Amino acid sequence: MMRRWQSHRSSLHSFSSLHSLALQPADQAGCISMFNINRLLRSRPQTDNADQAPAQDRPSRQPSPAQGLLSPLLARPRRRESRSAADTSTPRNAAQGRFSRSPLHPSSQPEALAGASSAPPRSIEHDIDDWLAQSLPMAERIPTGYNLHDGSRDTSRDVLQSAAEAIRRAATRRSTELLVDGLPATRLPDAIGRLDALQKLMLLYTGVQSLPDSLGQLSQLRHLQISGAQELKTLPPSLTRLSNLRTLQLMMVPLDELPADLGRMQGLRSLALGGGHYARLPASIVELSRLTGLRVWHSSHFRELPENIGLMQGLRSLELASNSKLEQLPGSLTQLHRLKKLDLSSNRRLAHLPEDIGQLRGLTELSLKSCAALRQLPGSVGDLAQLQLLDLRGTGLQTLPPWLARLPDRCDIKVSDHLADQLQQIRDPERAQRAAQRLADRRRHASVPAAQQAGASWNRVPEFTRVLRSVDADLGERFEKWTQGLTQNARIFGASITSADMPLLDQVVAEAIRSPEFRSTFGQFLNEHTVKTLNMDGMTQVGDGGPRVRGDVKTAFAEMLKHNIMHTQDQETALGLLQQALQNSGLGLARERLLRSTNQLTGRAEMWPPLKAYISMHDVEGKAAQDAAITWAMAQLDEAHEGVIGEAEAKQESEQAQANANRFIERRARVLLREWGIH
Structure with missing residues (x-):
């Protein structure tokens, strides 16, 4: 059961359907x-x-x-x-x-x-x-x-x-x-x-x-x-006399200080602090021997953890995100041998990690996302044999250390696009060499990249397919089946492919060529949106008797735009991408479609995915709602792990928290659309 919960935990950032x-x-x-x-x-x-x-x-x-x-x-x-x-x-x-x-x-x-x-x-x-x-x-x-x-x-x-x-x-x-x-x-x-x-x-x-x-x-x-x-x-x-308190959440509360005797609250299992005006935590916090989760986030004042934080041997999750004045970590942090998750994301002044951070043998998640001052990593990171996620996007790294190859194969290493080729070279040099050869062949035989060719004829699809095959043979094959399905849909249902679709498809193909991360996402999109059946020989084929593909070119473009917004660190850049799409008449994005488009896989009404991605990840209010839902879901998972509540109850609580966040995000969308003049 807990293995299934790990899968549920890893998907908490995904966008749930809106529930009443x-x-x-x-x-x-x-x-x-x-x-x-x-x-x-x-x-x-x-x-x-x-x-x-x-x-x-x-x-x-x-x-x-x-x-x-x-x-x-x-x-x-x-x-x-x-x-x-x-x-x-x-x-x-x-x-x-x-x-x-x-x-x-x-x-x-x-x-x-x-x-x-x-x-x-x-x-x-x-x-x-x-x-x-x-x-x-x-x-x-x-x-x-x-x-x-x-x-x-x-x-x-x-x-x-x-x-x-x-x-x-x-x-x-x-x-x-x-x-x-x-x-x-x-x-x-x-x-x-x-x-x-x-x-x-x-x-x-x-x-x-x-x-x-x-x-x-x-x-x-x-x-x-x-x-x-x-x-x-x-x-x-008197607050610290609450000896039976298990969970204390002080979110978006500008406290000048925390109680000096906070350590008296021996029943605490989870402590979440956000928006405080204090520069440090009280020294007595290390006396909270039963604390398993500590979160200090979104503070423009917080500077440091206690030097002896290593005494908090019960900690399994430590989240120190978006603290603009946090510059260093205490050396004793590496003594937290039960720590599973360490989130240091968006600490823009954090320039160094403890050299012996590899002593955190049980660590499964390490996020350094958007730590712009971090320009090098200790070599001991390569000793984290249990690591399942390492997020290096938005760091100051210009090159990747070769010891990343020592991390387990199952570890998902996320890097910015400009480091993607380096990462592939480190983790799978043979595959990287083959990809480089295919790219060289493509450049030698293609006089002009597909993304730069003129014209809006559907006859350009074969060229798109050929170029994608030269970069990734499997992706090119999936793309060919998908475009064949689009053509059959147009013939059967009269859903003709318009000249406005070609510039959109051009952008999607160009992005798949440029970005290895989107290439993977696009391959999954093509696989999910191409209807498959089994013929009499038991072989998979494009579906017969109904729609050959789900969605259309606009659906693929929305997937690309959502991906780019989610992988963009800068809010202004993300907003620019979104507003450029909103002004594209070829997409036909009326207000109601933005708020209630149809998910082509489930048939359910949902917010247009790029809009939801922007609000959830870049809009201050929307991101706060999403973060709050994730914080609560993680707390429920911890209680389920401890046996305080059942796994089914924890899952229900997590889903309800995400449903509430979705509701807030929808309200925020209505406000933003009105501000942008989309009525």
Whole structure:
């Protein structure tokens, strides 16, 4: 099972289909109490109390950190319906989803307790009332990142009152989860600390400037997520008293510092920090003996790891991405013998790696992508016998070291296009020699490359085929079958090949000749999009009786453009490629086709792939949504590996996180298309 999960893990960056989100009503006692202004959170599965493990050992789940990521950035005002899960009712139309409780999500509250109380304790009620009275007059002036205007009036007060009601319900029903999303208040009520049944607390895009000290009283809390709190600079000292906390995520929170006694939180398994203003981590962090995953990312202030980080022997994943001031790594890092993943991508000042990095014998993934100052690699990298992925794209390397040949054959080494020939020469010199000979023959016999020939006649296809055969015989054969299928499709279905297709196909062929990386991608594309059947002799042949190929020349061009956008490091370059295509009348890219094109393999509607690739990898908001989904999926995989949750549950959580990210990316696409004048 875990082997299949490794495959699932490696594909997390792929783009999932858009899934609709459903809300589950919380009308049964003991259910999750939520305030989510986008109504994106599903009820979480619970088990009967009789079957539950003790509180400190009981596995639990948390919603995707991607939830709520993009909606605060939407330019168009949206109507806000301030209601918690308990208030949800049957939707007015099918597009809103089905608000019925799934049989897989039973309530965990005993029936006897469900009717035991109809109101929170009086002191909690008083505290919430006082907090609401103080916060309401200021609600419209508190920035949360959300647009709290429905087109006719500001709904901040409604949002605040709905949040107060959700907290009351959490107290009444002893809820195990609470989501506070888009809260227009500078603080939370102290009553939060008296919700002693809480195991998960999520504070997303709030205006809070401080957290109550009573937070440290939540002795059962296992997961705490704070995201997008742009005014929160410090954490309460009591936070480190949360001894049962397993997961702590502080994403896009500009904290000036972290608690000095962070090491007291001995239950922590996963710690994710993003957007902080601190230059270093507290020294006590090395005392977190059970921590398996540490992520510090997207900080313009973070400079260094603790010198003795090698003491954190439980670490399996260390991600230090996009920290613009990180220049060096401590030597003790190479003592992390259980480390499987080391992500150092987009640290543009990182110029050196520890010379003995090869001591990380268990390392399977090493990403140095976009480390522009890194101009050489230690030779010990060649000793990483378990390495499965080495990403060197966008580094300062001008030549590749010959010791890369020592890495295992299964290791996927990714390099920039200008180093692709060197890599092939190192890893497979005989094949590289054959390719060089074919290229020389092509140049000798072809007076002009296909990509530079004039004219728009379909008769140029034989020349395209011949040139591709000279570079890669197998690719040329696949291309010939594919173009034959296009011709047959045109004859059978009247889908004629137009003169506008030739310049597009010209670009695709030229890119396949130029780029070994795209050559591989294009070969896979041709294989997948050519329909095959077996004849009576059991031999594979192009399909008969239906479409010979799926898609057309425009589909191939979109594949090429997506590939180039995904392999481009510079955002402006990627945007230029995309906008040039959007202005190409031959592609016929109307707004609706961009948002809802048809996947030729699955028949499902999806966003035009190059547009989705740009938003997911280069647009700030879209990339944040995609990164958040990946972070959450990795955390679920770690919990499954530890046996905290089942593999099926972890897979479901990961897929839900990606579905949420897809939803945000679609919203962002609508905003960008409007900004680009595509209506």
